[in-house]
Structure formats: C-alpha cells, structure tokens
Amino acid sequence: MLIFGGRSEYGTSGSLRDSAIVGGIANAIASNVAMLSPQVVRKDSKGTVVKNDKLSRLLNMRPCPECSTYDFLYRMAADLVFTSNAFAVIFWSDDYTEVERIQPITVGSHRIFEDEDGNVWFRFIWSYDNNEYTVPYQFVIHLKARYNDKRFLGTPPDYDLGRTLDLLNTTYQGIKNVIKNSASLRGYLKYNNFIDDKELQQKVDNFKSAYLSAENEGGIAGLDNEFEFKEISQQAKSVPTSQAEFFRSDIYRYFGINERILDGSYSESEWNSFYESTIEPIAVQLSLEFTYKLFTERERGFGNMVIFTPNRLQYASLTSRASIGQVLFDRGAITINEYRELLYMPQIEDGDVRQISLNYVKATDQSLYQVGKDGTPIKLEEPEEPKEPEEPEAKGKIRRENNNAKIE
Secondary structure (H helix, E strand, O other), X not given: OOOOOOOEEEEEOOOHHHOHHHHHHHHHHHHHHOOOEEEEEEEEOOEXXXXXXXXXXXXXXXXXXXXXXHHHHHHHHHHHHHHOEEEEEEEEOOXXXXXXXXXXXXXXXXXXXXXXXXXXXXXXXXXXOOOEEEEEHHHEEEEEOOOOOOOOOOOOOHHHHHHHHHHHHHHHHHHHHHHXXXXXXXXXXEEOOOOOHHHHHHHHHHHHHHHOOOOOOOOOOOOOOOEEEEEOOOOOOOOOHHXXXXXXXXXXXXXXXXHHHHHOOOOHHHHXXXXXXXXXXHHHHHHHHHHHHHOOHHHHHXXXXXXXXXXXXXXXXXXXXXXXXHHHHHEEEEEHHHHHHHOOOOOOOXXXXXXXXXXXXXXXXXXXXXXXXXXXXXOOOOOOOOOXXXXXXXXXXXXXXXXXXXXX
C-alpha cells in the first residue's frame, strides 16, 4: 500500500461547463487548437529531420482508439478553458520503450502528491467510469492555464469569473422579466352587478376570447350596461442589453477572444492576433510537455522533440496566399502541390517536388558559379576588342602641295 505524505494539491472539475457563454468560448479556442499539426523531429547541427516513426504516426492519426488527433487536441483545449487544467495519461508498452496510446481524461476530482522520496503521483477520479486511479505524474500530459499560486495546478476560472457570471445571469433574468411584463395586465372589467367568482371568471374569459384575441382585427369591443372596461397604461421598460454586452466582453477579455472570432466574422489580422495571444501559448505548452514526457533525457539530448505547428495561411485572404505562396515557391520552401493547396486548387500527380528560381543560390555555394566544381577557375573568354571603323574610300585622292590641296 502506497502511503503519501502531507504535501499535495487538490482540485475539482469546476462548474463552468454549464455556462453557455463559456461553452461557446471553449468551442472556438478548442476548434483552432485542434487544427495544430504534431510533428516528431530531430534537430542537431546537421539540420532538422522530420520523423515518420510509430510515435509520429500515432500522434498524427489516432493517439488513442476512440480519439483522432483533432478530437484529442479539442478535448485537451476545452478542458483547459473550463478548468485551467487538462490531462492525458500515457500508456507504455511492458518494457517502456514504446507509447501504445495517450488517453485524454476528464476528471471529477484530482490530487497531485509527492511522497517521501520526492516522487510525484497523480490520483484522479475518471468521469468516464467514476473509478479512482493513481499513476506517476511523469506519465501524465498536463496543461495549465493561469498557473500562479499553486505548485502543480492552474487556477480554475470559477473564482475569477464567478461574480461576472452571476451579474450576467441577473441581467438575463431582468431581460426575461421585461419580456414577461410586456404581456401582463392590460386592463380590468368593472361589473355593475354582483356575481360570484366562478361566473365572473367565465365572463372575463369570454371577453378576452372575443376582443383580445388575434381574430379581433378591427380592435373594437361592444359593451352593455352590465360592465365596463378600464385600460391600464404601462410604460415600456427598456431591455438592459448594454449591461449584458459589458459583462460578455469582460468574459471575452479573460479568455483572450472576441465576438468576431466566435461568429466567424474576423479579418485576417484579427485571427493572427487571436492566434498569437491565445492559440500559440497552448501550442508551445503542448510541445514542451509532449517532448519532456515522451522522450528520455538522452533522446532529448540528441535533439528529439515534438512540435505543434499551425497552417496560419488557411485563414489568410486569397491575395495574401498568392503573394506569400509565390515567395515560398520561388525559394523552394514549398512544393507544387503545397502551392496549389494555398490557392484552393486540387493536387496533381508528380506535384510533390520543390522548384527554385536560378536567381537565388546558397551563400555557401555561390563560389560554384565562379569556379568549377573541382576548384579550378572557370576560364572566361576575353571579349574581342572592337575594331576601329574603316574610313570610307574617297572618290578621289587628295594631294597637298605647297599648302595647296589638289584633287587627282
């Protein structure tokens, strides 16, 4: 039986999953994080090598049996928005040499412990089956947001947004009451004769069905001396939409998002700003966490890492795509098919080749254009000197005698 010391941090799943506005924000952020592309690379002095091994295929296709890469990243980002903490458990092979799957988990509660030997453990109740599990913290991909006052955990947004959400809900309730009051009492019927309550209610129902329904297009009622109708004038109350807008904007700013990102009406520059301020920090955290948890110290020393990159040009205008794509294509940075993809064109056969303009050359290779490959200088042919133009043949010879010119 494993006995833990007193040093631990405990957290719950939070309560923001019931908020419609936070749910919309989580969907917008998670949808963009889910489109990041994981790559397993090795960077050393010789350059960068993009791997296509088993780990790379697992991360790019299906980290676990029930989740595609898109689903996996979406789940992690959504949990990060709701609770400021997102978890995924790494399952290794029996000899701990290969990753079999990476399982994202939504927890009902969780606790991170440090034992007397300094080993850190992660105990959680999985919301899927409500069972409790304990795993080494080294086997857990853990993303944090608003990481400030605790050692292991990010601070849930419930504390910061609780008052704002309460005020927003109160505002919505006020709007609801205004709408309800608009259909309240319009007037009353005054009866001149005494009748019992049951008969009175029957006469009121008859009056409403006859004169206050949509079928009374003329808007005129006929009354006898038995009763009279007294109208009650009410002043319409304005709907406090500006207050609701203020509270929503406060929540948007907290998560680094705005209304245009949510409804898809953003411009190219607005999306770039949203990516740099909100999506890129999550991509950096994913890269660092995956690299540290999936590779040993020796493997990291050889330059192995996992990076998460976006296709930022997918949100650019066609004009920007064409302009940037032309520059990248001329320098051999992208293939023909990648260039066509930027222009919303289908790929072609034999299009996965890079081409480069001969106007550019590596700085280290420029000498090859001045000397031969074997190191001998290239002999350039000397240009022929231009001949002096011949004087036109004179029709006659000029002979000078005693300073007198004579033509022969």
